[in-house]
Amino acid sequence: MRSRGHRSSGSTLWPERKSSVTDNFVKIITGDGFVRGFALNSTEIVERARQIHSTAPVVTAALGRTLTATSMMGTMLKDENCAITVQIKGDGPIGSILCVSDFSGNVRGYAANPLVDLPLNGLGKLDVAGGVGRSGFLNIIKDLGLREPYVGQVPIVSGEIAEDITHYFAVSEQVPTVTALGVLVDRDYSVKAAGGYILQLMPNADESAIEKLERAVAKVKPVSTLIDEGKTPAEILRALLCEFDVEILEQSYKEYRCNCSRERIERALISLGREELLKLAQEQQSIEVSCQFCERKYQVPADELRHFAGL
Ligand SMILES: [Zn+2]
Structure with a gap:
């Protein structure tokens, strides 16, 4: 909450939901039970965040990646009274990024400094790590409906966000995880494509499974490219897990949703x-x-x- 807000905006900026997208999220498990996977096409979510907050491109990418991860992590919660907050507190010019998802994966978020403008990085890409900062903390707060929330904190390892989320799962939850997050910003600064996936080894998994996953991930294109090419979340996970049988557990629609009142x-x-x-x-x-x-x-x-x- 902030008193005396200074940016003009409001519900009039929110576009009608595009009717072409019905499901933008998929949750799967492999037939052997070794790997669970989550994938989200977050293009509409990130574009909505951009319109609400008037974010500059590098902030659109940083906030968009965090929103995408937070939504998927929301769907990992156990029951409907739970919520998860992902806060990235880096030492870069964007400042703190905070996103909250409910149990359904509907998500909301903001960045402290939405107008940060940075030159492209050495690879010609939006410099997310430069904006977030390469040191600081990633905080995960899970409100599980108990008196005290669960709080996990890990240091930022790259500032690119996907690696930081992977690191969090490895260190705080001891779950070997592969995370990919991506946002493509168009020439007019709107969101062309955004999305991500999280793949996790289940406790009973064979040790070779993570290597199989890493090999598969190394071979596929960046997730924002796949989404830009029109691949659905289910198609992306099937391509990644081509060496496994894939069983779809959930297909649904996630959106940017604020529950303020x-x-x-x-x-x-x-x-x-x-x-x-x-x-x-x-x-x-x-x-x-x-x-x-x-x-x-x-x-x-x-x-x-x-x-x-x-x-
Ligand atoms: Zn609100």
């Missing part, structure tokens, strides 16, 4: 405490609070602030 904004205001509320009420006739995830604006008059303060 007047009630949530009020709760956040109340948490500021009596003194701060009275100070705000004294300073202005009303305050404007904008949601950091969707930029929706809420007007709160001073007498309501006084009411929250218990007066």
